Amino acid sequence: MFDYAFPIYLVVAIGMFMVGMAKGGGWASMAALAVPFIGLVLPIDDVVGMMLPVLMLADILAIGVHWKRWDNRLIILLIPASIVGVTIGTLFLSNAPVRLIRIVIGVIVLLLAFYKLFEKSIFKKLTYTPRNWHGLLAGLVAGFTSSVAHTGGPPIAIYLLLQNLQPRVFAATLAFFFFILNYIKVPFYYFGDVFNFDLLRQFLWLLPAVPLGIWTGKWLVVRVSKEQFDRIILFLLIITAFLLIFT
Numbered sequence: 001m002f003d004y005a006f007p008i009y010l011v012v013a014i015g016m017f018m019v020g021m022a023k024g025g026g027w028a029s030m031a032a033l034a035v036p037f038i039g040l041v042l043p044i045d046d047v048v049g050m051m052l053p054v055l056m057l058a059d060i061l062a063i064g065v066h067w068k069r070w071d072n073r074l075i076i077l078l079i080p081a082s083i084v085g086v087t088i089g090t091l092f093l094s095n096a097p098v099r100l101i102r103i104v105i106g107v108i109v110l111l112l113a114f115y116k117l118f119e120k121s122i123f124k125k126l127t128y129t130p131r132n133w134h135g136l137l138a139g140l141v142a143g144f145t146s147s148v149a150h151t152g153g154p155p156i157a158i159y160l161l162l163q164n165l166q167p168r169v170f171a172a173t174l175a176f177f178f179f180i181l182n183y184i185k186v187p188f189y190y191f192g193d194v195f196n197f198d199l200l201r202q203f204l205w206l207l208p209a210v211p212l213g214i215w216t217g218k219w220l221v222v223r224v225s226k227e228q229f230d231r232i233i234l235f236l237l238i239i240t241a242f243l244l245i246f247t
Contacts, residue, residue, distance in 0.1 A: 020213020049194040059179040066172030077135040085143020094192040106244035
């Protein structure tokens with residue numbers, strides 16, 4: 001039944017726990033860390049497929065918290081372009097060498113980390129006029145980065161922040177968008193042969209780590225400084241990205 005050493009199961013469980021914490025505590029950077037972290041011990045292309053069911057479970061739990069509070073107009077604007085992004089991303093995953101996939105995911109994670117470092121400065125200097133094509137661009141980029149590394153959050157979060165939404169509407173729209181997008185990815189991953197079903201069977205028994213992570217995230221969010229927590233996660237993102245790129 002167990003084909004891998006205990007430390008590998010532990011790393012996968014921690015990665016699933018990270019996804020749950022991200023959904024429960026609102027720490028999006030932690031969710032972005034899960035795939036590259038597990039990719040340090042397992043083939044990164046297989047990890048991307050393995051983590052999709054984990055994210056789908058987390059999404060179900062997340063939208064239950066924000067039920068029907070999302071902005072339907074923005075969802076309708078974002079989804080079509082995101083499907084194009086998923087198509088491009090899945091073609092890349094299906095055809096690129098594993099070494100190139102590791103490098104691309106590492107670069108995406110580095111870009112996410114540097115964006116988070118300078119996020120406040122960017123928004124202070126930005127004068128923004130809403131345009132529908134901005135939503136199409138955000139959906140396209142999110143579809144690609146989400147299908148390659150499950151790191152589609154930043155482009156959508158940036159776009160939604162610029163729409164001056166109420167906090168609850170922002171959180172609900174973000175959660176519902178990724179609920180839809182992750183289910184859209186299933187047939188693309190299946191026909192693109194991204195899923196490694198043998199690997200999935202080995203690790204799906206660790207799925208309870210997701211709700212445990214959600215509970216822990218909710219518990220910690222009122223007890224830990226978000227800024228301090230984000231600094232730790234950003235440091236781990238940068239280290240993990242460099243390990244993916246250079247090892």
